[in-house]
Amino acid sequence: MKAVLDHVGIAVKDLEGALRFYRDALGLEVEAPEDVPSQQVRAQFVPVGQPSDAGAVAGASLELLAATAPESPIAKFIEKRGPGLHHITLRVDDIHAALAQLRARGTRLVDNEPRPGAEGALVAFIHPSSAQGVLIELKQSPVGRVLSDPAAAAGPKGPALQENQKYTLGDFELISVSDGFFRLDGGSMFGVIPKTMWSQKTRPDERNRILLAMRPLVVRGSRTMIIDAGMGDKENEKFHEIYGVERKRHLDHTLAEAGLAAEDIDIVLASHLHFDHAGGFTVRDAAGRLRPRFPRAQYIVRRGEWEDATHPSVRTRASYLLDNYVPLAEAGVLQLVDDDQTIMPGVKVRRTGGHTQHHQMILIESGGKTAAFVADLIPTAAHVPDVWVMGYDLYPLDTMAAKKQFMPEAIDKQMLVFFEHDPVIAAGYLQEEDGKRRVRLET
Numbered sequence: 001m002k003a004v005l006d007h008v009g010i011a012v013k014d015l016e017g018a019l020r021f022y023r024d025a026l027g028l029e030v031e032a033p034e035d036v037p038s039q040q041v042r043a044q045f046v047p048v049g050q051p052s053d054a055g056a057v058a059g060a061s062l063e064l065l066a067a068t069a070p071e072s073p074i075a076k077f078i079e080k081r082g083p084g085l086h087h088i089t090l091r092v093d094d095i096h097a098a099l100a101q102l103r104a105r106g107t108r109l110v111d112n113e114p115r116p117g118a119e120g121a122l123v124a125f126i127h128p129s130s131a132q133g134v135l136i137e138l139k140q141s142p143v144g145r146v147l148s149d150p151a152a153a154a155g156p157k158g159p160a161l162q163e164n165q166k167y168t169l170g171d172f173e174l175i176s177v178s179d180g181f182f183r184l185d186g187g188s189m190f191g192v193i194p195k196t197m198w199s200q201k202t203r204p205d206e207r208n209r210i211l212l213a214m215r216p217l218v219v220r221g222s223r224t225m226i227i228d229a230g231m232g233d234k235e236n237e238k239f240h241e242i243y244g245v246e247r248k249r250h251l252d253h254t255l256a257e258a259g260l261a262a263e264d265i266d267i268v269l270a271s272h273l274h275f276d277h278a279g280g281f282t283v284r285d286a287a288g289r290l291r292p293r294f295p296r297a298q299y300i301v302r303r304g305e306w307e308d309a310t311h312p313s314v315r316t317r318a319s320y321l322l323d324n325y326v327p328l329a330e331a332g333v334l335q336l337v338d339d340d341q342t343i344m345p346g347v348k349v350r351r352t353g354g355h356t357q358h359h360q361m362i363l364i365e366s367g368g369k370t371a372a373f374v375a376d377l378i379p380t381a382a383h384v385p386d387v388w389v390m391g392y393d394l395y396p397l398d399t400m401a402a403k404k405q406f407m408p409e410a411i412d413k414q415m416l417v418f419f420e421h422d423p424v425i426a427a428g429y430l431q432e433e434d435g436k437r438r439v440r441l442e443t
């Protein structure tokens with residue numbers, strides 16, 4: 001069983017007194033307190049761990065627990081044993097399997113079956129008599145739910161620094177790199193889904209925007225390809241303010257961490273030409289001229305997308321910014337492809353439509369395995385259900401149809417699916433159980 005420390009619960013007599021130590025004396029950041037009426041406690045989380053996206057939801061925290069009524073379990077605990085360590089919560093991948101394993105070894109359990117905990121998690125307690133006097137809680141996070149919670153990724157000090165995520169797929173090395181973060185209106189990101197539902201998966205900021213990542217994908221095989229290139233650095237302060245752009249760590253950094261320079265890229269492949277995907281295709285040189293960002297690369301764009309992007313309408317012109325791609329044609333590095341085809345051995349494009357009429361996804365195959373870079377077809381792990389479609393999509397019914405077709409295939413073939421805009425999950429495997437889809441980080 002693999003278990004990760006989720007949090008340590010501490011029973012306190014009063015929260016204010018506890019905060020004088022944890023917040024004021026230690027100087028730790030604290031989150032807003034939360035009431036749990038069913039337990040008659042008020043809980044205050046104090047994050048003390050490093051958020052990471054390598055399978056963890058967020059860093060570990062301390063949970064200060066104060067009773068809100070005399071008959072609260074916490075009040076009884078303090079009465080009996082005084083304030084102090086109350087429980088330790090370990091996060092496991094499969095709580096049913098964990099309980100079965102414990103039962104088989106004769107461990108005394110408080111909960112024989114998992115029960116629903118906060119925020120859709122499943123929890124179960126192990127009796128202290130089996131754990132050297134410590135009450136241990138097991139917790140299984142609702143994968144694809146909390147994992148896609150940007151607030152969990154962001155932590156109190158803004159978006160977490162994320163490492164490149166590397167995957168081996170047959171003969172290919174796939175590296176999910178980052179061009180930083182930006183923010184879009186939460187309502188627009190989830191179309192017809194009510195805020196009461198989507199806000200459970202991702203917490204909007206005071207302007208109702210949600211945090212999104214920009215994660216281009218490097219495909220290293222006999223040649224080196226990058227799919228999409230983030231937003232780039234040509235936009236002004238006003239643009240950065242509107243979109244809440246955070247690019248302290250951007251594509252130059254993450255490519256360097258992957259051991260790559262702009263000159264190493266042979267092929268740049270576009271899913272589509274919106275600014276958050278194609279902004280990094282060009283740069284402005286010292287003389288102010290626009291030129292291709294990757295000097296040796298051939299840039300490959302779908303012809304229909306090119307036509308639409310170079311003739312934006314009132315509806316599309318906020319996303320199609322000509323400086324991002326017109327200079328590619330002028331520099332003679334642009335190659336337009338007309339239909340679904342192989343771009344380099346093992347890498348195919350497939351039109352999805354929906355988001356834009358000629359939006360395409362990229363399928364990568366090697367050694368009997370398949371990865372899918374689905375771009376804005378499924379921008380985050382929260383967009384896995386068919387009807388969770390962006391309001392930004394020009395043809396939402398086509399998006400739904402494309403998802404309906406793709407999902408069973410992705411589940412069947414156990415495809416590694418990349419989520420270009422998810423601030424926490426770079427990629428995962430789709431699963432369906434009882435009609436509910438989930439994202440798992442491992443097969």
Ligand SMILES: [Zn+2]
Pocket residue numbers: 272274355376
């Ligand atoms: Zn887009």
Ligand SMILES: [Zn+2]
Pocket residue numbers: 274276277376379421
């Ligand atoms: Zn996008």
